[in-house]
Amino acid sequence: MMPLEQVLELVGDLDDAPGEKTPRERFRRFLSQNLTSVGAVRDYVEECLRSSGEQYNRALQDLVNHLGRLLGFDVTCGAAVHLRGHQPLGGEEAERGGGPASRVVAGPREP
Numbered sequence: 001m002m003p004l005e006q007v008l009e010l011v012g013d014l015d016d017a018p019g020e021k022t023p024r025e026r027f028r029r030f031l032s033q034n035l036t037s038v039g040a041v042r043d044y045v046e047e048c049l050r051s052s053g054e055q056y057n058r059a060l061q062d063l064v065n066h067l068g069r070l071l072g073f074d075v076t077c078g079a080a081v082h083l084r085g086h087q088p089l090g091g092e093e094a095e096r097g098g099g100p101a102s103r104v105v106a107g108p109r110e111p
Contacts, residue, residue: 001040004047004059014058027059031066041067 007030008014012023019025035041041063048060068075 001034001043004044005051008055008059014055014062024058024062028062028066031062032069035066036070038067038070041070 007027011026011030014024014027015022016024031041035044045060045063045067048056048063065075
């Protein structure tokens, strides 16, 4: 398996640009076509956790989403929600981001 660092160098900057031919979409396609086991995803997740920077943060987000798909969850993209401060649940002030993020729907995919 190719090291994550090389994959990220090949696909380019993982940003939130719209479109199907963006580096982020190329990375997601790579994941779906090449990482077909939880163990392979785990190796890349561990590499993200050992590394720092926005590129690895975005890769980690996509890896967790891909893992959700492998486990049978329906994962869809939507607007990012960023929370300010560390307020208790129910008292958060949410700020909507402009880029795509993901939402995992708790439950298995319907056949």
